[in-house]
Amino acid sequence: MSRKSRLGWCRRGGLLACLAATACFSDAGPPQDASATTEPDASSTSGAETSDASDGATGSSDVTTATTGAETTGACEEVLCFPDADGDGVGLMTHTPESYCDSCPEGMSDVLADCDDDDPDAAPGLDELCDGIDNDCDGLRDEASPRNAACGGCLLLDSRLGPLWFCGQTLTWHDARVRCLDFAVGDAVVDLAVFTDLEEQLLVAELGPVEPITYWVGLADEIVEGDYGWVDRTPLDYEPWTAGEPNGGEEENCVSINLSDDGLLSDRACDQTVAFLCAAPTG
Ligand SMILES: [Ca+2]
Ligand SMILES: [Ca+2]
Ligand SMILES: [Ca+2]
Numbered sequence: 001m002s003r004k005s006r007l008g009w010c011r012r013g014g015l016l017a018c019l020a021a022t023a024c025f026s027d028a029g030p031p032q033d034a035s036a037t038t039e040p041d042a043s044s045t046s047g048a049e050t051s052d053a054s055d056g057a058t059g060s061s062d063v064t065t066a067t068t069g070a071e072t073t074g075a076c077e078e079v080l081c082f083p084d085a086d087g088d089g090v091g092l093m094t095h096t097p098e099s100y101c102d103s104c105p106e107g108m109s110d111v112l113a114d115c116d117d118d119d120p121d122a123a124p125g126l127d128e129l130c131d132g133i134d135n136d137c138d139g140l141r142d143e144a145s146p147r148n149a150a151c152g153g154c155l156l157l158d159s160r161l162g163p164l165w166f167c168g169q170t171l172t173w174h175d176a177r178v179r180c181l182d183f184a185v186g187d188a189v190v191d192l193a194v195f196t197d198l199e200e201q202l203l204v205a206e207l208g209p210v211e212p213i214t215y216w217v218g219l220a221d222e223i224v225e226g227d228y229g230w231v232d233r234t235p236l237d238y239e240p241w242t243a244g245e246p247n248g249g250e251e252e253n254c255v256s257i258n259l260s261d262d263g264l265l266s267d268r269a270c271d272q273t274v275a276f277l278c279a280a281p282t283g
């Protein structure tokens, strides 16, 4: 390809794309645009071959083909392609995309961004399943989806509070927090449920299962007796309590929701083991 031809291709592709595409000025690699061959190329070995723009990605032998076509097949559409090692059709963002005509070759994709390019069962757009991985790349592991209504002993629901995990396993309040965190991947946060007002709290009671009826939530007064705060460090600023609660004083510093009691809250000893409610803040 002559320098003039290469520059012509780059103008069509746009300067930024051209600069980003390391292959743009490479004679040995893609892209190969048949329309850039209107000017006879002294290196031609055959004038009889028909250019195929999409063949530009397949190797050095095709480079010859693409540069020797006698006909102009029209401008191809530039596509920036990224490596897709696991073949799930979703590429991994890198600093070295390559530019191709019309479509990406096998092993590359113009769809970003795969959260795990070594696992074809994890990619944006996939359904979440109960398999211990974040299938849909949203930072949450095994959350509610149309194909995932329960997992690991937890009933899964989506609500305006975000994904909820009603987990029937009985744990201490602190162990339950650790278990909630395990539903998060990377920088995402899943913790015991936090409510911003009584309406949200009662909504959870409406959505929850018939049993168990008692779940840890993310409220405690372990640091200063009587000074309740949520696990996201926000203060409690509404009245969430069952009549007569909290009543445990320094013996009961963690808080549970009772789904059979209209979703109101009670304090109880943190080392009691009860079911727990995890939530992922929607931000
Ligand atoms: Ca991939
Ligand atoms: Ca993947
Ligand atoms: Ca997920």
Ligand SMILES: [Ca+2]
Residues within 6 Å of the ligand: 128, 129, 130, 131, 132, 133, 134, 135, 141, 142, 143
């Ligand atoms: Ca999963």
